[in-house]
Amino acid sequence: MIVGIDLGTTNSLVSAWTDEGITLIPNEFGEYLTPSVVSFDGKEAIVGKTAKERLITHPDKTASEFKRQMGKDVKYNLGLGRSFTPVELSAIVLRKLIADAEKYLGEKVDSAVISVPAYFDDHQREATRMAGIKAGIKVTQLVNEPSAAALSYHYDNMDQDEKFIVFDFGGGTLDVTLVEAFDNMVEICNISGDNALGGKDFNEIIALDICKSHGINWDKLDNRNKAVLINCGESIKIRLSDSDTTKTVVNVAGDEFEYELDQQRFIDISASVFRRLTIVLKRLMNDASLSTDDIDGVIMVGGSSKMPSVRAYMESLFPGKIMVDPQGDVAICRGAGIVTGINLRKESVKDIVMTDICPFSLGVEVLGDKMAVIIPKNQILPYSKQNKFYTVSNMQKKIEFNVYQGEKLKASSNLKLDTIVLDVPPRPKGEVFANVRFSYDLxxxxxxxxxxxxxxxEIHRSRGAQDGIDQDELMNIKLRMDELKQDPREIPEIKYLLEKAQRLYEEGNQMQRQFLEEEIYSFNDLLDRASIIDCKKAAAVFSIRLDRLEKSMFSFDNEAEDLWKQYIEENMENKDPDKV
Incomplete structure (x- = not known):
């Protein structure tokens, strides 16, 4: 059995595709949201609602929000004489969700589609997959959270053709995604986000404001009192969702204080959060070269999107376009579950197609600590592209390739993924080069x-956590990527166009030959450096230009339109490859 999992910073959920369609699975409390909190009572791990209560009563034995540390060398000491990594704690949460699903469905769960923030980098995605492996399941696919939310929304609105933004503001992360949806297509166009911005930041801002209002030194508080204040901040934030003003009595270190907060002051003290939020949205709109008039709507999902101040702020940026998804809390999990239905070829969803994109640029360091991008961000996945890199010193014997992920101009300011050293023959600089091909899958x-x-x-390096992927699925992924790596000149339609161009050159006059020489050179240059997808797009344009030129050449009135096409195809079929 395969399930869809929203492994969240604050809460996690699990769903499955059943005979009734997409089904959300409740926990032992009959609730869909299970807090992403782990606590230890002796050697027993407690997960969820009960563990969340222990954040205050047993703060030294309880961990939360560890999703924010995925892919980092961080340890949590929970008083058992050993420490836990974010991957291990996430695996404990996953095991709890899987147990709930098995109890509800009456079947063993062995696979899952897990959602991740769109802005998760290579290390964080690998860590998420490893958490699934440690939980004892195969992770058949990682799906971007806003993409899953977009799929959930369009599944309920298949009759709509829209260009909309998914604003996914959760407990610990913010993802915004531009989506075009029509018929059975969900196309992800652009992605922006902040992996360290979420509802948790509001909780901490309120906690710090309580301290500031009553002369309390936050840095001198112990973990228990900090947890009390953060929990109080969360409660105040939730109450502000239903009222303009809230009053509460706070007990800190044995002293009681009264604290009052209204919507306007909340917005004022949260100015830094709203600034960061705005930057993320500006980056998305700029990347897409769009204005707010081009957007049909903004779909608000994630727990933090429920806050009136957040909605009001978004309304000021996109007047009249804010759309609240009634299933916003569970939209990501529903989307992950729908993906399982698509993968299983279930009748009602088998024809739905969702494209996704690369959220980061991938490249190598070149002379001067510059980032030479090979795969730009926002490319539709899977994607493959090759670039040439030349030696820069006389008699150079090695080329070192430092591989980075990110958008900074300086290579060293980005996330370093790998270092690969290739031996080359010592010759004058610029004479020796290496072809470097990157191929990336979601x-x-x-x-x-x-x-x-x-x-x-030659060197081949395969990165990413391939363990835990079903072998058949891994083989399919490899086949798709191998197709992307093929020489574009071997693609039949491109091979035909090159032959046609050569034939036209031989038959052309001086002006026509000059035009063709430039066109053939430009097309070949693009074939050397562009992706298969871009080559096919360029081939369509090249074909139109060749057709226009051919129509300008002399022909007999009774000449068949496909005369030369038939001639070329016959000659290509009869060619002896050993004599080419």
Whole structure:
């Protein structure tokens, strides 16, 4: 049995595709949201609602919000004589969700589609997959959270053709995604986000404001009193969702204080959060080269999107376009579950197609600590592209490729993923080059192929957590990526166009030959450096230009339109490859 899981910072959920369609699975309390909190009572792990209560009563034995630390070298000491990584704590939460699903469905769960923030980097995606492996399941797919939310929304609105933004503001992360949806297509166009911005930040801002209002030194408080204040901040934030003003009595270190907060003051003290939120949205709109008039609506999902101040602020940015998803709390989990239905080829969803994109640029460091991007961000996945890199010193014997992920101009300011060293023959600088091909899949599988024609040296490196992927699925992923790596000149339609261009050149006059020479050179240059997808797009344009030129050439009135096409195809079929 396969399930869909929203592994959240604050809460996690699980769903499955059943005979009734997408089904959300409740926990032992009959609730869909299970707090992403782990606590230890002796050697027993407690997960969820009960563990959340222990954040105050047993703060030294309880951990929360560890999703924010995924992919980092962080340890949580929970008083058992050992420490836990974010991956291990996430695995404990996953095991709890799987147990709930097995109890509800009456079947063993062995696989899952898990959602991740769109802005999760390579390390964080790998960590999420490893958490699934430690939980004892195969992670068949990682799906971006806003993409899952978009799929959930369009599944309920299949008759709508829209260009909308999914504003996914959760407990610990913010993701915003531009989506075009029509018929059975959900196309992810652009992504922006902040992995360290969420509802938790509001809780801490209120806690710090309580301290400031009553002369309390936050830094001198112990973990228990900090937890009390943060929990109080969360309660105040929730109450402000239903009223303009709230009063509460706060007990800190044995002293009682009265604290009052209204919507306007809340917005004032949260100015830094709203500034960061605005930057994320500006980046999305700028990348897409759109204005607010081009957007049909903004779908608000995630727990923090319920806050009136957040909605009011978004309304000021996108007047009249804010759309509240009635299933916003569970939209991501529903989307992950719908993905399982699509993968299982279930009748009502088998024809739905969702494209996703690469959220970060991938490249290598070149002279001067510059980032030479090979795969730009926002490319539809899977994607593959090759670039040439030349030696920069006389008699250079090695080329070192430092692989980075990110958008900074300086390579070293980005996230370093790998270092690969290739041996090359010592010759004058610029004479030797290496072809570097990057191939990337949404699941985080990242193939690096480096080849030096001068000496035949080659290196293949496969990154990403491939463990835990079903072998058949892994084979399908590899086949798709191998297709992307093929020489574009071997694609039948491109091969035909190149032959046609050569034939037209031979038959053309001086002006026509000059035009064709430039066109053929430009097309070949693009074939050397562009992705398969871009090559196919360029081939369509190249074909139109060749057709226009051919129509300008002399022809007999009774000449068949496909005369030369038939001639070329016959000659290509009859060619002896050993004599080419």
């Amino acid at each position: 699941n985080g599988i990242f193939d690096i192929d480096i080849y030096c024609p001068a000496n035949g040296a």
